[in-house]
Structure formats: structure tokens, C-alpha cells
Amino acid sequence: MSETTVAPKTPTLPEEWREPLIWLAILCTLIALFVPLAFLAGDDGVAKPLRTPAGLCVILIAGAVASVRFKGWFGDILLFLSAHVTAGILLFMLPAYTGAAGWGFWLLLAGSWLLAWQVVTRLSDRRLNGYKQTLLDLAIPILFGLWLLLLWEMIVVGAGVPYVLLPPPSQIGARIAESLPLLWADFQQTFLLGVLPGYIIGCGAGFIVAVLVDKVPFLQRGLLPVGNMASALPIIGVAPIMVMWFGFGPSSKIAVVVIMIFFPMLVNTVAGFAAAGNMEKDLMRTYAASYGQTLSKLRLPNAMPFIFNALKINSTLALIGAIVAEFFGSPTVGMGFRISTEFGRLNTDLVWATIAVAALAGSTFYGLIALVERRITFWHPSARG
Amino acid sequence: MTTDAMASPVSKSRKGLMSRALSGTVLPVIVVVLGIIAIWYVAAISMNSTFQRSLDARAEATPSTVEFVVSTLNQERPVLPSPHQVAENLWDTVFNKKITSKRSLVYHAGVTLAPTLLGFLMGTGLGILLATIIVHVLSMEKSLMPWIITSQTIPILAIAPMVILVLDAVGIRGLLPKALISMYLSFFPVTVGMVKGLRSPDKMHLDLLRTYNSSTWQTFWKLRWPSSLPYLFTSMKVAIAISLIGAIVGELPTGAVAGLGARLLSGSYYGQTVLIWSALLMAAFCAAMLVALVGLAENWMRRRMGEKAEAGS
Known part of the structure; x- marks a missing residue:
């Protein structure tokens, strides 16, 4: 056997064909040329098909072909520009085609979306150094999010979905800008008066009980299973009871939040205290460290990843608890109140505006805690990446 | 932790029933659950007492302490129902009603x-x-x-x-x-x-x-x-x-x-x-x-x- 063994050749595609998204986009664009862009009512009231402008198709196809021709940043920029110029023009023309968009419109939208997706794919494969990679990692999800909004706008307006069912993002944005004082008052009532105090009290109580329980192993063994079960319970069901007990004001919301987040905090902190290894504990004992010293120097830092896990889970739970509690009774201000009453009055854009504020508040809250976590548990494997 | 480590050389059979129960999780869980029920009763008595007192005042009754406590635990629409009231209602609606009935x-x-x-x-x-x-x-x-x-x-x-x-x-x-x-x-x-x-x-x-x-x-x-x-x-x-x-x-x-x-x-x-x-x-x-x-x-x-x-x- 003098032959050298050759690895079995897997059939490889030629270079240009490895990016099927681009070719799919070109196919979409070519079909779009021959189908109407939209159906516009003429003077006689009869809907007339409108030809798809060839210029738009040319921009898309030129960008796609050029990006295959030029690799590297130049090709990516061309791809990016052609996808987004087309999408931008479509967005600009959109108001004229409300509820009248035809296949040409959808195909062009699909084409530019496919190209944008290809840009994301290419960007994901890039390796940069230092802060540039951080920026890129930030830009990719932002681009994805913007496209979600764009598709939402185009589909809702283009297909003529009734605004009562689902308003387009542009209308929600306008509504936010227009009713800022109202939204701010709701935010104050729900977040600053309900969520934050409840969060602090609930997490504090969970932590303190965990420290106390930690001294009594018997209680710890008993509380852990019970606490674990309680974390799985639909505790949100106590909301009507709390509203009955504490009235419509913020105190009932605080109570719901405290009850909801107490057990996750307790369970995680207890588990965190148990996370310190026996070796380290023995080491502290050989140093003749007191209980307090062991707690503050070894076990508390070790428990931090667990505690932050609970803090992060609780940030979302607290917001949910306060809003749902408002469904059962609240003064005439607050996010939960706004959502339920404005929906009853079919002001869906205001409902969505409130949801957007809630989402922003929730994400910011979560993000802040995650940032603090990074600073404090920088030594943990999960933070080092 | 330490009790486990020390007890491990001793064979299981020589360990007393009590110490085995203490090292397991069953007994602690039972104790915790009993503790929660006890707290619940105390809370029920204290939260319902205001309403009960006004009821008694209206009826011009002067119940003894025991009677008072019993009646706080058995109100019709209590602020906090006592555990046995809830258990009774659960039993009634789970077992005493037909499954197809809307009250079940x-x-x-x-x-x-x-x-x-x-x-x-x-x-x-x-x-x-x-x-x-x-x-x-x-x-x-x-x-x-x-x-x-x-x-x-x-x-x-x-x-x-x-x-x-x-x-x-x-x-x-x-x-x-x-x-x-x-x-x-x-x-x-x-x-x-x-x-x-x-x-x-x-x-x-x-x-x-x-x-x-x-x-x-x-x-x-x-x-x-x-x-x-x-x-x-x-x-x-x-x-x-x-x-x-x-x-x-x-x-x-x-x-x-x-x-x-x-x-x-x-x-x-x-x-x-x-x-x-x-x-x-x-x-x-x-x-x-x-x-x-x-x-x-x-x-x-x-x-x-x-x-x-x-x-x-």
C-alpha cells in the first residue's frame, strides 16, 4: 500500500454559493419585478396594481452581487447599505400603501431582510480585538431589534391590521412622546412607591432569615425543601388577598412584592452559604476565625453569585407582582391600572406605551443589577466568560 | 455537616431513631410546616379579632377568652380564614362535589x-x-x-x-x-x-x-x-x-x-x-x-x- 490515505472529499460548494441567503434575496427581488407593488385606488375607486419600481430592485441586486464580489469590510458595507436603503425607501413609501401592499412589497421587504440577515451573519463571524469586539457584540443585537421593529411596522401598516389589535411601533412611539407626564406618574406610583420598597424589604428579609437559618442546620434542612416548593407556587394568587388587607394604595403592592420575592431570595442565599468548600471552612477554623469573620470573609463572598441570581430573578418578579396587584384594585394611577382601564377603552396605543415603559424599567433594573454583579463577582467563572 | 462526619463510622443500625430523624429532611420539613400552620393560626386570631369584637359589641355578648378565640377562627367571611376552615372547604369542594359540577x-x-x-x-x-x-x-x-x-x-x-x-x-x-x-x-x-x-x-x-x-x-x-x-x-x-x-x-x-x-x-x-x-x-x-x-x-x-x-x- 504505497498510496497515502486521502481524507474523503466532501463536496464543497463554490465560494459564491456559500451564502444562500444572498441568492434567495436576489430571487425574491427578481420575482418582485413582475408582481405589483401595491394596489392603489384610482379616481374611479377601482384598485389598480402599481408596478414595482425597477430602481429598488436594482439597488438590492447590485448590493448583493457586489458583496459577493468584494469580500471584507467593503463588501459588508455595500451589503448593509443596499439592504437598508431599500428598507428605508419602503418605509418612506409605506404611509401611501396602508393596507394595500401587494406581493412586490412583501418580496422586496423579504429581500432586504435576507440581506440584512446576511450582514449579521458576516459580522458574527468577525473577530476583532478589544473594545471593537464589544461594540460589535452590542451592534448585532441592536440591528436585530431594529429589524424586528421595522418588520412589525411594515407588516401591521402594509397588511392593514386594525390598530386596535396591534398598533404599529411608530404610533406607540408618538403616544409615548405625547403622554410623558401621565406615564411618568404611573411609573412613580408603581415602580418608585410599589416595586422598589417591596424589593428592598423582600430581599432584605430573605437575606436576614437566611443568615439566621444558617446558624440552625435543623431549620435549614426543613426550610430549604419548603422554600423550594414555595418558589414554584403561584404566589401571585395572593394579590387579591393583599389588596383586601392593605387597601388600594401602594402598601398592598409592596406586600405582594415582598411575598413573591422572599422565597427565591431565601433559598438562593441559603444555597449560597452552603457553597463554601469544606477545605476553605477548615482553613478558616485553623485561623481561629470567629463565626462573623468566616461569614464576612469566606461565606458571604462565596454566596454572592447565588445572591445575585436571586436579585436578578426578583427584579422581574417584583415588577410583575406590583402590576398584577394593581389589576385587583388601585388608585386611579399606576401601570397596572393604566393597562387594564385603557384597554377597556380600546386605547391600545396607550396600553402598549405603558408596556414599553414597563419593559424599559424592567430591563434597566435587571441591567443595573447585572452590572453590579459584574463588579462584585468578577472572580467567578461565569463572569470571566 | 459535622454531625454527619462524626456519625459516619457508626453503623446505621446503631444510630437511634431520633438521631436518624434529625439528620434526615422529613422531620425538619414537618416541623417547619407545623410552624407555618401555628403562625397562620396566631395571625388568623389577631387579624380577625377586630371584626369579632365589633360583632360581639353589637350582639352585646361578653365571651370568655376561649370562646372569643374559637369564634375568631370560625367567622363566615374572615380577614384571614383559619387553616381548618380552608381545609374543610377544600375537602368539601374536592370530594363532596361531582367532578363535572361547577362547584367542584x-x-x-x-x-x-x-x-x-x-x-x-x-x-x-x-x-x-x-x-x-x-x-x-x-x-x-x-x-x-x-x-x-x-x-x-x-x-x-x-x-x-x-x-x-x-x-x-x-x-x-x-x-x-x-x-x-x-x-x-x-x-x-x-x-x-x-x-x-x-x-x-x-x-x-x-x-x-x-x-x-x-x-x-x-x-x-x-x-x-x-x-x-x-x-x-x-x-x-x-x-x-x-x-x-x-x-x-x-x-x-x-x-x-x-x-x-x-x-x-x-x-x-x-x-x-x-x-x-x-x-x-x-x-x-x-x-x-x-x-x-x-x-x-x-x-x-x-x-x-x-x-x-x-x-x-
Whole structure:
């Protein structure tokens, strides 16, 4: 056997064909040329098909072909520009085609979306150094999010979905800008008066009980299973009871939040205290460290990843608890109140505006805690990446 | 910790019954539960006493302390019903009513459990699918993963009632809308857990499969999938619990027709506190059962895969 063994050749595609998204986009664009862009009512009231402008198709196809021709940043920029110029023009023309968009419109939208997706794919494969990679990692999800909004706008307006069912993002944005004082008052009532105090009290109580329980192993063994079960319970069901007990004001919301987040905090902190290894504990004992010293120097830092896990889970739970509690009774201000009453009055854009504020508040809250976590548990494997 | 270490050389049979009970989890759990019930009784007495005092004053009765305490625990519409009142109501509505009757709690639990399970299955399926895509497609991971995490910081549960009403307007009603809420809530833990799980195989094992020239598909079924199963079951336990919560909240806007959520709502409308608490306990029981079921499935799976079944937990 003098032959050298050759690895079995897997059939490889030629270079240009490895990016099927681009070719799919070109196919979409070519079909779009021959189908109407939209159906516009003429003077006689009869809907007339409108030809798809060839210029738009040319921009898309030129960008796609050029990006295959030029690799590297130049090709990516061309791809990016052609996808987004087309999408931008479509967005600009959109108001004229409300509820009248035809296949040409959808195909062009699909084409530019496919190209944008290809840009994301290419960007994901890039390796940069230092802060540039951080920026890129930030830009990719932002681009994805913007496209979600764009598709939402185009589909809702283009297909003529009734605004009562689902308003387009542009209308929600306008509504936010227009009713800022109202939204701010709701935010104050729900977040600053309900969520934050409840969060602090609930997490504090969970932590303190965990420290106390930690001294009594018997209680710890008993509380852990019970606490674990309680974390799985639909505790949100106590909301009507709390509203009955504490009235419509913020105190009932605080109570719901405290009850909801107490057990996750307790369970995680207890588990965190148990996370310190026996070796380290023995080491502290050989140093003749007191209980307090062991707690503050070894076990508390070790428990931090667990505690932050609970803090992060609780940030979302607290917001949910306060809003749902408002469904059962609240003064005439607050996010939960706004959502339920404005929906009853079919002001869906205001409902969505409130949801957007809630989402922003929730994400910011979560993000802040995650940032603090990074600073404090920088030594943990999960933070080092 | 230390008692375990010291007791280990001593054989089990020589340990007293008491010390074995102390080192296990059963007795501590019983003590904690009894403690909670005791606190509940004390709270019930103190919270109901104001109303009872005004009742007595109106009736111009001067009850002894014992009589007073007994009557606080047996009010018709107490601020906080006592445990035995709730237990009585639970017993009555679970066992003494026909399952098909609208007064049976079993019927309402069934109404809630159906969308819970459907949503859980859909959510788990979606979670596994998303995780598989994320693990295999880099651009998906980079663009989708941050949004999946953000999606959970949105208090979706808070808008669940609205989602239900919108779907109702479109003509989707019955089981599906509630199941969709459950799905939205339950896909997240599964996705996050499965991304971790599908990435959990050793680099060595992955390299080994590469030397075998195995396809992505083979690597998935023979290595990634089996090693992700423990992660799958852990996240499924979380997922099934929140999918129950989703179904309950999803029932709130249907105008208290049927289901545990509707029971909560009608109880709060009519001030029937006993009703609320028994619905809550029923929900707690359902949650515990569902999580236990997933745990059973996990143990079965572990045994089938040749692992020793985990004791407890």
C-alpha cells in the first residue's frame, strides 16, 4: 500500500454559493419585478396594481452581487447599505400603501431582510480585538431589534391590521412622546412607591432569615425543601388577598412584592452559604476565625453569585407582582391600572406605551443589577466568560 | 455537616431513631410546616379579632377568652380564614362535589391544568428548538440570545390578560390563548438551560466525534442531546411551575368563568376569603404535583441512561 490515505472529499460548494441567503434575496427581488407593488385606488375607486419600481430592485441586486464580489469590510458595507436603503425607501413609501401592499412589497421587504440577515451573519463571524469586539457584540443585537421593529411596522401598516389589535411601533412611539407626564406618574406610583420598597424589604428579609437559618442546620434542612416548593407556587394568587388587607394604595403592592420575592431570595442565599468548600471552612477554623469573620470573609463572598441570581430573578418578579396587584384594585394611577382601564377603552396605543415603559424599567433594573454583579463577582467563572 | 462526619463510622443500625430523624429532611420539613400552620393560626386570631369584637359589641355578648378565640377562627367571611376552615372547604369542594359540577374544585383545577400542560409542551418544544438553533448558528446566538434574555425582563405576565382579550377578538379562544401565555413564560428557562446543556459535552468528546468524521446531526443525537438531558429536566421543573402561573393569570380576564384563576377572582369580588385560600392551596398542590411528575420522569430517564437515581430532591 504505497498510496497515502486521502481524507474523503466532501463536496464543497463554490465560494459564491456559500451564502444562500444572498441568492434567495436576489430571487425574491427578481420575482418582485413582475408582481405589483401595491394596489392603489384610482379616481374611479377601482384598485389598480402599481408596478414595482425597477430602481429598488436594482439597488438590492447590485448590493448583493457586489458583496459577493468584494469580500471584507467593503463588501459588508455595500451589503448593509443596499439592504437598508431599500428598507428605508419602503418605509418612506409605506404611509401611501396602508393596507394595500401587494406581493412586490412583501418580496422586496423579504429581500432586504435576507440581506440584512446576511450582514449579521458576516459580522458574527468577525473577530476583532478589544473594545471593537464589544461594540460589535452590542451592534448585532441592536440591528436585530431594529429589524424586528421595522418588520412589525411594515407588516401591521402594509397588511392593514386594525390598530386596535396591534398598533404599529411608530404610533406607540408618538403616544409615548405625547403622554410623558401621565406615564411618568404611573411609573412613580408603581415602580418608585410599589416595586422598589417591596424589593428592598423582600430581599432584605430573605437575606436576614437566611443568615439566621444558617446558624440552625435543623431549620435549614426543613426550610430549604419548603422554600423550594414555595418558589414554584403561584404566589401571585395572593394579590387579591393583599389588596383586601392593605387597601388600594401602594402598601398592598409592596406586600405582594415582598411575598413573591422572599422565597427565591431565601433559598438562593441559603444555597449560597452552603457553597463554601469544606477545605476553605477548615482553613478558616485553623485561623481561629470567629463565626462573623468566616461569614464576612469566606461565606458571604462565596454566596454572592447565588445572591445575585436571586436579585436578578426578583427584579422581574417584583415588577410583575406590583402590576398584577394593581389589576385587583388601585388608585386611579399606576401601570397596572393604566393597562387594564385603557384597554377597556380600546386605547391600545396607550396600553402598549405603558408596556414599553414597563419593559424599559424592567430591563434597566435587571441591567443595573447585572452590572453590579459584574463588579462584585468578577472572580467567578461565569463572569470571566 | 459535622454531625454527619462524626456519625459516619457508626453503623446505621446503631444510630437511634431520633438521631436518624434529625439528620434526615422529613422531620425538619414537618416541623417547619407545623410552624407555618401555628403562625397562620396566631395571625388568623389577631387579624380577625377586630371584626369579632365589633360583632360581639353589637350582639352585646361578653365571651370568655376561649370562646372569643374559637369564634375568631370560625367567622363566615374572615380577614384571614383559619387553616381548618380552608381545609374543610377544600375537602368539601374536592370530594363532596361531582367532578363535572361547577362547584367542584377538581373541575376548576382541570380547566387550568389543560392549558398549563399544552403551554408547557409547546414552550419546551420551542425552547429546545431555539436552543438547538442557537448552539449551531453563530449569528443566531449573537443576535437572538440578548433578546431572549430581555424578553423575560418584560413583565409579560402583567399583560397576559390583554393578550388573551386581543386573541379573543381575533377569534382565538378557549384553550389556546392561555396555553400561549404559558408557552411564552416556559420557553425561556428551557432555552437557557438547553443552550448550556447542549454546550456541556467535553471538548475532548466533541473532538473525538470529529475524528470519527461524524456529521453535525450525529454529534447532536449521540453526544449533545444525551448530555443535555439533566439540564433539560432541571429547566423543565422551573418551566412547568411558571406555566401554571401563566395559565392562572390568563384566566383572570375571562370574567371568572372557570379555572383556578377565575375562582381567585370571584372570591375577591364577593369577599369569599375561604374560597380564595382554598383555590390558592389547590394551585399550590397542582404546582407541587406537576414538579414532582417532572422529577419522576427525570429519575426514570436517569435510570434508563444507566445513572444511579438521585436520592431525594
